[in-house]
Amino acid sequence: MNGEAAAAVHPAVDVVVGSDGRSTVYREFVGLKKEDLARYAADPYWVRLRLGLMAVFCVGWLGMLTGAVLIIVLAPKCPPCPTMEWWQSAVVYQVYPRSFQDTNDDGVGDLKGVQKHLEYFKNLSITAVWLNSIYPSANVDFGYDVTDHSNISPVYGTMEDFVNLVSNMHRQGLKLIMDFIPNHTSQNHTWFQESRRNALYRDFYIWHPGKELRNGTKAPPNNWLSVYGGSAWTYDDVRREYYFHQFLKEQPDLNLSNPEVIQRLDDVLKFWLEKGVDGFCIDSAAYLVESSSLSEDEPVSGETVSSDDYRALEHSLTRLQPETFELVTHWRELLDNFSESDGHSVSKFYPRLLVVESYATPNESVQFVGYEDRPGAHLATNMVLLQLTRDCRASCIHGLVKLWMDQAQASRMWSNWQLGNHDYSRVVTRFGDPTYVNALNMLQLMLPGSAFTYYGEEIGMHDVDVSWNEAQDYVGKRAGKELFMNYSRDPQRSPMQWSDEQFAGFTYAKSPWLPVAKDYYTINVQAQSAHGFGISNLDVYTELVRIRQEPSLKWGDFYQGYEDNIYFIIRQAPGYSGFLAAINFGVKASSVNFVTSSPLAGLIPKLATVVASTGNFKDLTRMKEYANGVEVKLSNVHLKPSEGVIFSLK
Secondary structure: OOHHHHHHHOOOEEEEEOOOOOEEEEEOOOOOOHHHHHHHHOOHHHHHHHHHHHHHHHHHHHHHHHHHHHHHHHOOOOOOOOOOOOOOOOEEEEEOHHHOOOOOOOOOOOHHHHHHOHHHHHHOOOOEEEEOOOOOEOOOOOOOOEOOOOOOOOOOOOHHHHHHHHHHHHHOOOEEEEEEOOOEOOOOOHHHHHHOOOHHHOOOEOEEOOEEOOOOOEEOOOOOEOOOOOEOEEEEOOOOEEEEOOOOOOOOEEOOOOHHHHHHHHHHHHHHHHOOOOEEEEOOHHHOOOOOOOOOOOOEOOOOOOOOOHHHEOOOOOOOOHHHHHHHHHHHHHHHHHHHHHHOOOOOOOOOEEEEOOOOOHHHHHHHHEEOOEEOOOEEOOOHHHHOOOOOOHHHHHHHHHHHHHHHHHHOOOOEEEOOOOOOOOHHHHHOOHHHHHHHHHHHHHOOOEEEEEOOHHHOOOOOOOOOOOOOOHHHHOOOOOOHHHHOOOHHHOOOOOOOOHHHHOOOOOOOOOOOOOOOOOOOHHHHHOOOOOOOHHHHHHHHHHHOOOHHHHHOEEEEEEEOOEEEEEEEOOOOOEEEEEEEOOOOOEEEOHHHHOOOOOOOOOEEEEEEEOOOOOOHHHHHHOOOOOEEEOOOEEEOOOOEEEEEEO
8 A cells, every 4th residue: 555545544643753763653633524513413322311410410500509599598597686776876975065175265165176076076976966055145054054945155156157166066977966945935035035025025925924822922822943943933023913934033934835935936947947957955854844733833742842852742743744745746747758758859868866864763754755646756765874982883784774775675765875965974973983883884775775975984084172252053053152073963974085185175265164184194085095005994985886887796586694793784686696795883892604594595605705894903924814815714704893795705
């Protein structure tokens, strides 16, 4: 066979001769011809094989898809997050504006001073700022004897300053709550002055000609008393009648049974809503409406106090009247209507918040948040923790919290907590020991609901000693030099402590309106923010606010208990990590076995991870034992006085 014939028979043949002289033949695979492929494709064997493999693939694919669906459907799922309004998990920071920051060197805080520290609020993860009264005032009660409900006191700035503040707060994601003071005005208010002479304003306030005694002299129409003591009626020489005042005689009560007065106050709310205000706190809400039976006396309480003392009477005719709760529902409706109409013009509807300063028991507060099937205030201020004193330890705290929570859970009233305010001694002073600052903040911020922080609580500010010559509060000064400190509210209103500069960085004036605490050199924001300071009160507070954003702490179930000196809280939302906060409020060390002692005995794991603490452990070993991220046996948690730890329960 010649070469051409061989190539025809064996196309693409390579012959390789090895080193041993042997030849190896390699043939290149050139595939099947089209005719051969068509023949095999039609072969029944290969048809069945192809169909079989396709069936196996389809069944396998359907099996995997079914399995995936079953896993999705049957696997445990996190329950859906409940819908919550912005205020329900909020931390609200209360600012007493006279004492927050002075920017014009007159010794008094102002609106620009609040704006100066917006970044501070953001760093604290604050939700909203609550501004105490900034209205023009005769300053007998520093803003709470209002002379104009629709303006800004020149002491604090201008309306332009206010509008800029609101705008900048909203730009930073902060909300603004204002005081709303409908119960009374200043006696210098135009309405009151007109009410003394002008028939058009005759019924804007509560007037009575009084009763004539046997000797021919006039006397008040009844025995009603002022909150600050003495008769709640003062005779006016111009009108020649008595006017009613629940508080100071310089603060006459508005007649909130008069529809025209209500309309004027409605207009006030609308005015500030149009300025961008996000909510209001109704001042002195328990006193809004009185009985119309002005000749009827209130019953004697039986307490062993002076007959002029407010506690001498039971105030069944001057507090918590049904018309008061109806009025609150009216203002709630006004805010809701504004929010709804405003929601059509903004990207997202959000409710404007209505809070009432109730100073009422939990049982009484329920009627503020809903009355006769109508919604009232979103929040009625919860004052139970204002009773915290040096004698109130773990069992006492448990009782105070239970007092509120029993009523709140039974009535679905949303909880809120505050440790202090501008009318009460600061919690550090009441508790009597500054080492408990972090423990007290941990208590408040781990409880369910909204939290109100009074300025300076985050750094451990305490009441300040004020001399008679430095005193400003008229309520205290009217008691005289010997007794003024028993009644004065000046100590808890001292200037905010920003730095170790003169006057704590509050002002560059020659002196502030009230004295600054003597220990401001160490208790101030700048020092507690500095590297190398250690774990400061401010650090702990900031971490606690951050942790509050966890699902279990926003809407989880609440349990509490105490054993010996240790008070503890358990929060758990189904499907999410729970939390256990344990705090020693006693004066000696204690240990607790949480696995067997908690109200969830049997459900608490043996091990849990530390996520936060009070940071005041005295020795390095204990600091390491309760450092963040460390796993701890819950069968033996040992805490010394003022120490607290928060554990994550996986």
